[in-house]
Amino acid sequence: MSESQSSPTFAFSVERDGATGTVVARGEIDLASSPEFREAIHGLVDDGVRRLVIDLDAVSFIDSSGLGVLVGALKRVQEQGEDGGLVLRGLSGPALRVFEIAGLDQVFVLTS
Amino acid sequence: MSESQSSPTFAFSVERDGATGTVVARGEIDLASSPEFREAIHGLVDDGVRRLVIDLDAVSFIDSSGLGVLVGALKRVQEQGEDGGLVLRGLSGPALRVFEIAGLDQVFVLTS
Amino acid sequence: MTVPETADETPRAAPRGVELRIPADAAYLRLARLAAADTAARVGLGADAIDDVRLAVSELCALMTGSRTGIILRFEGDDGCVVVEGRGAPGPGIEGENGELARVLVEAVVDELRFEAVDGHATFRFTKQVEV
Amino acid sequence: MTVPETADETPRAAPRGVELRIPADAAYLRLARLAAADTAARVGLGADAIDDVRLAVSELCALMTGSRTGIILRFEGDDGCVVVEGRGAPGPGIEGENGELARVLVEAVVDELRFEAVDGHATFRFTKQVEV
Ligand SMILES: Nc1ncnc2c1ncn2[C@@H]1O[C@H](COP(=O)(O)OP(=O)(O)O)[C@@H](O)[C@H]1O
Ligand SMILES: Nc1ncnc2c1ncn2[C@@H]1O[C@H](COP(=O)(O)OP(=O)(O)O)[C@@H](O)[C@H]1O
Numbered sequence: 145m146s147e148s149q150s151s152p153t154f155a156f157s158v159e160r161d162g163a164t165g166t167v168v169a170r171g172e173i174d175l176a177s178s179p180e181f182r183e184a185i186h187g188l189v190d191d192g193v194r195r196l197v198i199d200l201d202a203v204s205f206i207d208s209s210g211l212g213v214l215v216g217a218l219k220r221v222q223e224q225g226e227d228g229g230l231v232l233r234g235l236s237g238p239a240l241r242v243f244e245i246a247g248l249d250q251v252f253v254l255t256s
Numbered sequence: 257m258s259e260s261q262s263s264p265t266f267a268f269s270v271e272r273d274g275a276t277g278t279v280v281a282r283g284e285i286d287l288a289s290s291p292e293f294r295e296a297i298h299g300l301v302d303d304g305v306r307r308l309v310i311d312l313d314a315v316s317f318i319d320s321s322g323l324g325v326l327v328g329a330l331k332r333v334q335e336q337g338e339d340g341g342l343v344l345r346g347l348s349g350p351a352l353r354v355f356e357i358a359g360l361d362q363v364f365v366l367t368s
Numbered sequence: 369m370t371v372p373e374t375a376d377e378t379p380r381a382a383p384r385g386v387e388l389r390i391p392a393d394a395a396y397l398r399l400a401r402l403a404a405a406d407t408a409a410r411v412g413l414g415a416d417a418i419d420d421v422r423l424a425v426s427e428l429c430a431l432m433t434g435s436r437t438g439i440i441l442r443f444e445g446d447d448g449c450v451v452v453e454g455r456g457a458p459g460p461g462i463e464g465e466n467g468e469l470a471r472v473l474v475e476a477v478v479d480e481l482r483f484e485a486v487d488g489h490a491t492f493r494f495t496k497q498v499e500v
Numbered sequence: 501m502t503v504p505e506t507a508d509e510t511p512r513a514a515p516r517g518v519e520l521r522i523p524a525d526a527a528y529l530r531l532a533r534l535a536a537a538d539t540a541a542r543v544g545l546g547a548d549a550i551d552d553v554r555l556a557v558s559e560l561c562a563l564m565t566g567s568r569t570g571i572i573l574r575f576e577g578d579d580g581c582v583v584v585e586g587r588g589a590p591g592p593g594i595e596g597e598n599g600e601l602a603r604v605l606v607e608a609v610v611d612e613l614r615f616e617a618v619d620g621h622a623t624f625r626f627t628k629q630v631e632v
Pocket of ligand 2: 323327328329331597598601
């Protein structure tokens with residue numbers, strides 16, 4: 145497991161188990177923190193991860209740039225073929241509301 | 257038990273058991289919130305409370321006006337005579353540091 | 369939006385509301401959100417409405433980040449209504465899909481909204497009312 | 501402290517740091533603390549030092565609350581050092597025991613401090629450095 149913290153209020157950890165990668169994000173995902181988040185996710189997919197779990201349980205804020213990162217992640221895993229998939233875990237509160245407004249709660253697979 | 261919330265970031269509850277009163281404070285005690293805090297404490301003493309417990313465990317910030325309220329509370333209970341006493345409970349972190357700088361950690365009875 | 373008339377040495381008498389000036393850099397969006405949420409809470413908006421104001425200010429400021437000027441924000445709260453005004457220059461994020469999504473989100477969460485970006489100037493104004 | 505030279509319609513180019521203008525009212529101390537803590541965190545100060553900056557800004561602004569003018573704060577962070585400047589008018593809290601205690605606390609938690617209150621004007625400037 146590796147840990148990263150780009151801004152004082154955003155951090156994430158990455159775990160890898162074969163073709164499955166889990167990213168646990170904490171804090172605020174905005175224009176300042178989303179580039180590092182995107183890079184980590186792209187790195188996993190480039191490195192052979194096909195099933196991606198992104199845990200947003202401890203994410204208190206997400207903006208359009210954060211949504212863009214997740215939409216991009218979905219596209220990337222789907223491009224890997226039939227076995228590619230992305231699950232968003234623990235989405236709730238203010239972050240879930242942003243997904244609903246954008247209509248993206250219908251686009252992603254959400255689990256608790 | 258009664259609940260009160262003067263500012264969006266300060267709240268306290270009051271419990272009374274005979275001559276013992278317990279005030280549990282939460283959040284930030286500053287010039288905006290300390291007047292209501294002072295009033296509640298004075299009210300208890302005026303109402304016959306002799307032993308006062310003030311719980312500061314969930315207090316994340318206290319300024320000089322908050323310290324003034326507590327020094328005032330100590331004087332008031334001591335004026336009630338031999339049986340008067342004040343205990344500060346759960347003081348820790350940033351709030352404890354302010355007490356230490358002011359030398360007030362030596363003046364009050366602190367418990368965990 | 370009111371801008372100080374002259375460079376006098378003392379603050380204007382009895383100012384209303386809050387003014388925040390930040391560099392047009394993503395690192396300061398968080399402070400813009402904190403100021404927005406603080407104003408909304410002081411006016412008495414509920415938790416969801418506070419989140420809405422926070423999101424709107426963040427997205428609108430993000431549209432102005434990366435420009436060469438700063439961003440000036442004014443926050444006022446009266447009678448259960450928050451008014452936020454902002455001024456800066458359009459940033460690169462204003463174009464493209466994320467800029468569009470940003471505007472969709474803002475329009476969904478505020479009451480009245482004006483956003484203009486012309487001739488290198490960007491301004492916005494929105495209101496958010498306490499639910500009754 | 502820099503004050504805008506003229507009332508031009510656009511923000512000054514490439515401003516450094518953050519400027520916050522608040523009414524001289526206790527209800528706005530929390531926002532001053534939020535801005536202080538945000539600047540201190542961005543510069544990389546540790547948790548205790550962030551608390552110190554938060555306390556110092558709060559106490560110094562409290563000495564200016566209740567006056568009839570507003571409070572202007574500037575926050576800059578460079579090279580692991582936070583510089584905070586403030587300007588307003590002396591408030592009633594500047595006299596008496598709490599005002600004294602406020603200054604004792606501020607002096608204990610910041611590195612360099614200047615605080616002046618003369619002729620109805622109050623100004624301060626302090627610095628806080630990252631521990632090495
Ligand atoms: N608001 C949006 N609506 C629909 N699709 C979007 C939106 N934002 C981003 N996307 C899609 O997500 C993809 C990823 O966006 P982005 O994260 O900006 O780039 P990247 O492909 O480098 O991750 C884009 O190619 C785009 O098709
Ligand atoms: N900084 C201080 N140092 C020593 N004593 C203080 C200080 N601040 C307040 N006090 C004491 O605490 C008492 C209470 O202060 P305050 O809360 O302002 O008034 P009240 O008596 O109405 O509670 C004052 O009478 C004063 O003697």
